[in-house]
Amino acid sequence: MQRFDRISGSYDFLAKLVFGKNLERAKNVFLDTIDERKNVLIIGGGTGATLEYLDKLSREIKVDYVESSAGMMHKAQQRSLQFVKATFYKEPIEEFNKVGYDVIITEFFFDLFELPKIELLMAHIVAMLKKGGKWIDTDFRPTNSAWHKIVLKSMIMFFKLTVQMSAKELYDTKPLCINYNLNVKREASFVRGFVTSRLFCYD
Ligand SMILES: C[S@@+](CC[C@H](N)C(=O)[O-])C[C@H]1O[C@@H](n2cnc3c(N)ncnc32)[C@H](O)[C@@H]1O
DSSP: GGGGGTTTTHHHHHHHHHHHHHHHHHHHHTGGGTTTTTTEEEEEEETTTHHHHHHHHTTEEEEEEEOOOHHHHHHTTTTTSSSSSEEEOOSOOOOOOOEEEEEEESSSSSGSSOHHHHHHHHHHHTEEEEEEEEEEEEEEOOOOOHHHHHHHHHHHHHHHHHOOOOSSSSSOOOHHHHGTEEEEEEEEEGGGGGGEEEEEEEE
């Protein structure tokens, strides 16, 4: 059993319970910048809510959906899609090697890892993006708020116990992006900066 299988049934409910609609809003804020007929890669997409949101835009978009948890993947495959043509790959992104994507989407993915692993993952992921392509990354970010620090500690403890998450703190991926010619085009902030969504262009 993959670690995230254990919480695949409760993940969306818990996220909504703690953050209301904020995570959903953050994840969706730049999705309407994806044009018709683009090739999109979603990494660690969980239960597939983003697939449904993309479908509501009524654009014919091809999505490769790479998710390592069978439980999460199963839920994503139950989503009813009319415009989005999704192909599902149940494997870790480290083992997935297709290239030439117009858009890559990561949502609450990098927060699972420690810095050396984040660096490896970023290099692997950027290599799959076309020049001029977009990367939409939504995640928790470190802030100075005492309240955010308490919530973060509780989340780290929860994910450590349930999915044996290795990360002990949050890293901001933005400074790393410069090394990969990823330039921030737009940024939107939620929960007073605890969550941001960034739209990068790969120049
Ligand atoms: C915190 S959840 C976020 C799910 C979804 N993106 C969301 O925002 O609701 C992280 C997801 O990444 C998946 N995951 C973890 N490591 C992965 C890897 N190496 N390759 C692909 N998926 C992975 C997990 O199974 C889980 O579904």
